[in-house]
Amino acid sequence: MIQSRMVPWDHLTIMKRKVSNSKVLNVALKLFSSKGYSETKMVDIARDAGLSVGSLYLRFKNKEELCLDIIKDQTKDYFQRAEDLAKKADTDALKTLEDYISFSFDCSMKKQQMLHIFYREYRLPFIQPMRSHFFKTQQKLIESILKKGIKSKSIRPLNTKDAAISIFASIRGTIMIKLIYGVGSPSVLSKSLFDLICHGVRKGKP
Amino acid sequence: MIQSRMVPWDHLTIMKRKVSNSKVLNVALKLFSSKGYSETKMVDIARDAGLSVGSLYLRFKNKEELCLDIIKDQTKDYFQRAEDLAKKADTDALKTLEDYISFSFDCSMKKQQMLHIFYREYRLPFIQPMRSHFFKTQQKLIESILKKGIKSKSIRPLNTKDAAISIFASIRGTIMIKLIYGVGSPSVLSKSLFDLICHGVRKGKP
DNA sequence: CTTTAAAATGAACGATGGTTCATATGAATC
DNA sequence: GATTCATATGAACCATCGTTCATTTTAAAG
Numbered sequence: 001m002i003q004s005r006m007v008p009w010d011h012l013t014i015m016k017r018k019v020s021n022s023k024v025l026n027v028a029l030k031l032f033s034s035k036g037y038s039e040t041k042m043v044d045i046a047r048d049a050g051l052s053v054g055s056l057y058l059r060f061k062n063k064e065e066l067c068l069d070i071i072k073d074q075t076k077d078y079f080q081r082a083e084d085l086a087k088k089a090d091t092d093a094l095k096t097l098e099d100y101i102s103f104s105f106d107c108s109m110k111k112q113q114m115l116h117i118f119y120r121e122y123r124l125p126f127i128q129p130m131r132s133h134f135f136k137t138q139q140k141l142i143e144s145i146l147k148k149g150i151k152s153k154s155i156r157p158l159n160t161k162d163a164a165i166s167i168f169a170s171i172r173g174t175i176m177i178k179l180i181y182g183v184g185s186p187s188v189l190s191k192s193l194f195d196l197i198c199h200g201v202r203k204g205k206p
Numbered sequence: 207m208i209q210s211r212m213v214p215w216d217h218l219t220i221m222k223r224k225v226s227n228s229k230v231l232n233v234a235l236k237l238f239s240s241k242g243y244s245e246t247k248m249v250d251i252a253r254d255a256g257l258s259v260g261s262l263y264l265r266f267k268n269k270e271e272l273c274l275d276i277i278k279d280q281t282k283d284y285f286q287r288a289e290d291l292a293k294k295a296d297t298d299a300l301k302t303l304e305d306y307i308s309f310s311f312d313c314s315m316k317k318q319q320m321l322h323i324f325y326r327e328y329r330l331p332f333i334q335p336m337r338s339h340f341f342k343t344q345q346k347l348i349e350s351i352l353k354k355g356i357k358s359k360s361i362r363p364l365n366t367k368d369a370a371i372s373i374f375a376s377i378r379g380t381i382m383i384k385l386i387y388g389v390g391s392p393s394v395l396s397k398s399l400f401d402l403i404c405h406g407v408r409k410g411k412p
Numbered sequence: 413c414t415t416t417a418a419a420a421t422g423a424a425c426g427a428t429g430g431t432t433c434a435t436a437t438g439a440a441t442c
Numbered sequence: 443g444a445t446t447c448a449t450a451t452g453a454a455c456c457a458t459c460g461t462t463c464a465t466t467t468t469a470a471a472g
Contacts, residue, residue: 016418016419016468016469016470017418017419017420018419018420038244041458041459041460042459042460042461043459043460051420051421052420052421052422053421053422053460053461053462054419054420054421054422054461054462054463055419055420055421057460057461057462058418058419058420062460062461063460063461094407094408097407131386132387135383135387146407149407153409154408154409155407155408155409156405156407156408156409158401158407159398162390162394162395162398163398163401163402163407165380165383165389165390165395165398166376166380166395166398166399166402167402167407168383169376169379169380169382169383169399170372170375170376170379170380170399170402171379172379172382172383173375173376173377173378173379173380173382174371174372174375174376174379176375176378176379176382177341177371177374177375177378180337181338181341183371184368184371188368189368189371189372192365192368192369192371192372193372193375193376195364195369196369196372196373196376196403196406197402197406197407198406198407198408199362199406199408200402200403200404200405200406201300201303201352201355201361201362201364201369201373201403201404202300202360202361202362202404202405203359203360203361203362222438222439222448222449223448223449223450224449224450247428247429247430248429248430248431249429249430257450257451258450258451258452259430259431259451259452260431260432260433260449260450260451260452261449261450261451263430263431263432264448264449264450268430268431269430269431
């Protein structure tokens with residue numbers, strides 16, 4: 001019981017706080033994703049979480065930091081999982097590419113609330129660094145899969161850098177379309193995108 | 207000279223107004239695209255255009271309508287040009303697809319200021335109808351190119367609806383990446399995307 | 413029961429910015 | 443010069459939040 005006085009961190013606190021921090025983050029995520037960042041008011045978050053505005057400011061420095069905390073919370077294990085997945089490209093690059101695309105879709109669907117924050121108001125300045133980091137790592141990751149595929153001859157020789165950008169853009173574009181317009185099922189979109197990226201539309205051999 | 211009293215429309219008014227409407231639209235476009243819709247204040251637009259706030263409200267009902275007027279102004283002949291282009295698919299579907307992609311890139315680069323409005327704050331409710339219309343028409347257009355290509359055997363048989371969505375998403379995704387991160391030259395991106403869509407990454411015949 | 417301090421409260425503050433309106437300007441007409 | 447009316451002005455109005463802070467509540471410790 002001493003701990004509840006000494007450590008303020010959420011997961012160690014034993015029922016001193018009425019409402020847990022993760023509850024607040026979830027509520028805020030829901031609001032940001034449904035109404036947008038600037039349309040979501042601090043009072044809304046407080047009300048929905050069952051707290052007062054004042055309490056919010058005891059836990060988060062301000063609105064921006066609250067938003068950043070959400071994003072950190074939502075992305076914490078994505079990068080490692082993507083990295084692990086890419087390692088398999090030594091064995092079968094095309095299969096790895098397929099897995100990566102389907103993994104991207106899965107994650108995006110699970111985290112679509114968070115993605116709404118990214119796609120809306122896409123230049124909220126404090127989000128830019130995270131977006132940039134995501135782009136760079138994923139582009140390099142796709143490039144590494146392509147290189148391995150070319151080496152093992154399952155992928156035709158091509159400019160890996162340009163192709164990686166195109167593939168990354170295609171994946172993110174499709175996810176964006178899905179999120180904005182709600183068309184198509186994720187699995188069909190994912191499958192049909194891989195089919196396109198893998199074979200192209202042209203008839204006959206390349 | 208009588209006209210200047212009788213018709214308030216911009217292009218017919220002979221120097222009664224200090225500042226033309228199209229000047230205002232251009233100034234506002236510049237501000238919206240560089241700072242974002244909600245970060246752009248009506249006073250900013252007024253100042254940069256060399257007008258008072260009051261005058262702005264004599265010309266545009268409110269901020270939203272001003273923004274819509276900009277978009278209408280910027281997109282007025284896009285749709286017809288895209289339609290005309292697609293007609294050529296009877297002759298050579300692959301070439302038409304290539305042209306469509308490069309046309310999309312060209313337009314997007316010329317109108318990138320306007321696109322910033324679309325990609326930022328992407329759910330400004332009053333913009334949704336326009337976005338939706340764009341998606342539907344372009345998807346149908348791509349689908350029609352694919353169908354013609356399949357008929358004339360330059361394109362392999364595939365689910366044209368799914369493929370059209372993937373292709374549309376890839377194009378828009380690539381343009382978005384270009385606008386957000388500024389990576390790559392438009393012509394290289396366009397070329398490399400067509401290469402991907404046309405051939406895919408796989409080695410050997412499909 | 414008293415003390416203590418973390419946690420919670422919400423009214424009040426202050427800055428912001430879209431919109432309005434009473435007033436002014438100026439060019440055309442008589 | 444007087445009249446008229448489109449155009450222009452910008453201070454003022456009003457609503458909207460993000461943020462703060464003096465005060466209260468809660469519950470563990472003594």
